[in-house]
Amino acid sequence: xxxYGRIGVTVLTLATALVAQHRVDLHNSYxxxxxxxxxxxxxxxxxxxxxxxxxxxxxxxxxxxGIIAFAAEPSDDGTRAIVELVAVQRAALAPILADHSxxxxxxxxxxxxxxxxxxxxxxxxxxxxxxxxxxx
Amino acid sequence: xxxxxxxxxxxxxxxxLLLGQYQGNxxxxxxxxxxxxxxxxxxxxxxxxxxxxxxLTSTLANQNTGSDSYVDGGYHGFYLALPPTLMDNQIHxxxxxxxxxxxxxxSDPRTIQxxxxxxxxxxxYTDTLESIxxxxxxxxxTLAVLPTWGLSATSSGGGSLISKVxxxxxxxxxxxxxxxxxxxxxxxxxxxxxRATSNALTGQGTYxxxxxxxxxxxxxxxxxxxxxAYQRVSxxxxxxxxxxxxxxxxxxxxxxxxxxxxxxxxxxxxVWTGGVTVTSGMPGVGGRSMPSANAISLVELGPWDNVAPxxxxxxxxxxxxxxxxxxxxxQGAVDDPNGVGVAFYQIYRTDGLYLYSYDGSLxxxxxxxxxxxxxxxxxxxxxxxxxxxxxxxxxxxPAGAIDPRRVGVRPTGSYWGEPGSRSICSAAT
Numbered sequence: 001x002x003x004y005g006r007i008g009v010t011v012l013t014l015a016t017a018l019v020a021q022h023r024v025d026l027h028n029s030y031x032x033x034x035x036x037x038x039x040x041x042x043x044x045x046x047x048x049x050x051x052x053x054x055x056x057x058x059x060x061x062x063x064x065x066g067i068i069a070f071a072a073e074p075s076d077d078g079t080r081a082i083v084e085l086v087a088v089q090r091a092a093l094a095p096i097l098a099d100h101s102x103x104x105x106x107x108x109x110x111x112x113x114x115x116x117x118x119x120x121x122x123x124x125x126x127x128x129x130x131x132x133x134x135x136x
Numbered sequence: 137x138x139x140x141x142x143x144x145x146x147x148x149x150x151x152x153l154l155l156g157q158y159q160g161n162x163x164x165x166x167x168x169x170x171x172x173x174x175x176x177x178x179x180x181x182x183x184x185x186x187x188x189x190x191x192l193t194s195t196l197a198n199q200n201t202g203s204d205s206y207v208d209g210g211y212h213g214f215y216l217a218l219p220p221t222l223m224d225n226q227i228h229x230x231x232x233x234x235x236x237x238x239x240x241x242x243s244d245p246r247t248i249q250x251x252x253x254x255x256x257x258x259x260x261y262t263d264t265l266e267s268i269x270x271x272x273x274x275x276x277x278t279l280a281v282l283p284t285w286g287l288s289a290t291s292s293g294g295g296s297l298i299s300k301v302x303x304x305x306x307x308x309x310x311x312x313x314x315x316x317x318x319x320x321x322x323x324x325x326x327x328x329x330x331r332a333t334s335n336a337l338t339g340q341g342t343y344x345x346x347x348x349x350x351x352x353x354x355x356x357x358x359x360x361x362x363x364x365a366y367q368r369v370s371x372x373x374x375x376x377x378x379x380x381x382x383x384x385x386x387x388x389x390x391x392x393x394x395x396x397x398x399x400x401x402x403x404x405x406x407v408w409t410g411g412v413t414v415t416s417g418m419p420g421v422g423g424r425s426m427p428s429a430n431a432i433s434l435v436e437l438g439p440w441d442n443v444a445p446x447x448x449x450x451x452x453x454x455x456x457x458x459x460x461x462x463x464x465x466x467q468g469a470v471d472d473p474n475g476v477g478v479a480f481y482q483i484y485r486t487d488g489l490y491l492y493s494y495d496g497s498l499x500x501x502x503x504x505x506x507x508x509x510x511x512x513x514x515x516x517x518x519x520x521x522x523x524x525x526x527x528x529x530x531x532x533x534p535a536g537a538i539d540p541r542r543v544g545v546r547p548t549g550s551y552w553g554e555p556g557s558r559s560i561c562s563a564a565t
Binding site for chain 1: 362375379410487
């Protein structure tokens with residue numbers, strides 16, 4: 001009977017773990033950073049103006065590698081872009097996080113309030129609640 | 137006969153053994169319809185809809201109905217537009233069962249109260265694009281119409297249709313474009329235009345655009361694509377957003393502009409929110425490089441919904457608190473009777489963390505022991521209207537505490553939250 005009891009405790013634990021799964025927050029999935037970056041691109045449909053490090057269809061790597069998603073907003077003076085970059089592997093973000101010429105925050109590490117207050121000098125209405133990309 | 141120990145029954149139920157590996161959830165029952173997901177882990181199944189014990193109808197569970205409907209490598213969502221017989225201003229308990237069984241999808245019913253005036257969100261213009269009505273559209277570039285199929289643009293330069301129909305609703309600059317795409321083959325670009333000049337076409341005119349790019353069917357039949365957003369102002373194209381997306385035949389792409397903010401939904405999943413600077417213009421659709429088997433089969437132009445959902449009832453917050461995490465649930469918020477629907481909940485932890493919930497629950501595993509946290513929970517609809525915030529405060533127990541603190545437990549022992557939450561869609565209530 002004691003064996004049954006131990007088995008019971010074990011299976012209860014396992015079953016609870018199965019039931020207690022939580023849904024992924026698609027706005028915070030994968031590895032992400034938020035940065036204020038200079039602009040690139042000539043402004044044509046094939047070479048749109050975009051933030052530095054934002055891949056184009058031509059420069060993107062195989063699906064699921066490198067930067068897989070981004071969102072961007074122009075700064076108030078139009079000379080920079082505020083970007084959120086998403087990568088499956090954190091290593092894809094490492095060169096950007098190491099770029100000391102830009103303002104950059106790793107999402108989930110820096111506090112939202114710190115990110116917002118640092119970016120608002122570049123875009124006064126910037127809010128993380130109205131900026132971002134959901135990725136499954 | 138000896139009884140099976142309770143914990144073995146618990147395990148069997150929890151792992152699906154008693155239910156034939158059935159799994160699923162009844163996500164919502166609202167003015168617009170009943171939706172959720174259901175799977176048996178192997179094949180596409182039917183689900184049966186019941187009003188109490190009265191059978192209503194059955195549908196296949198094979199749709200993309202939201203972020204939780206992709207299971208075991210396929211879509212297992214179900215959706216049923218709210219049957220008119222339920223729009224009688226009476227309270228109905230909606231059950232969904234795994235097809236041909238007596239097993240409910242989800243543990244509890246959804247309750248809905250709707251009357252015939254609760255029409256939900258209504259588009260001001262709908263076109264199946266089986267012909268091009270030049271009274272309603274300005275055509276740019278090269279387009280073709282596939283009879284009984286929709287709009288096609290096979291050339292690399294493509295074409296567009298920009299609406300001439302006056303924008304309905306409370307604003308001429310804030311509105312929605314909803315495009316349904318018939319995808320039978322890989323490839324092509326499918327475009328929505330908002331605030332566009334009458335000559336707008338990719339790379340010309342002024343516009344904000346959303347593109348479904350290069351849908352590709354793999355060997356298993358799964359489809360992946362890229363969603364992207366651009367604007368073209370003063371002759372300059374700017375890339376605003378790009379992300380991978382699942383795709384399927386009949387998928388819907390919905391774009392909304394409100395002020396300087398854009399909202400993009402794919403099959404009712406909000407996938408992007410961001411800023412735009414283009415200020416005025418008309419809606420439209422178009423495409424390029426589309427395979428001849430594919431088409432834009434429906435375009436719907438909708439007014440701005442500027443009414444916020446009701447706030448979350450703070451009395452329905454329940455939480456299970458551990459030293460370093462919290463799980464909370466609440467009764468679903470209700471959008472206004474003619475509203476576009478609650479999209480998700482945005483949650484702000486007042487020490488500086490944004491979270492999002494799609495199902496009326498919260499899981500935050502980033503807490504410290506012996507600390508009080510305050511969460512502000514707002515319901516947000518698909519047009520970005522947010523309810524006033526409802527406050528949830530939790531205090532974590534000391535490190536090493538075993539028993540979670542359970543708050544908000546009903547007398548029955550169950551929690552508030554999704555099960556049994558009630559949608560009131562009656563103008564009379």
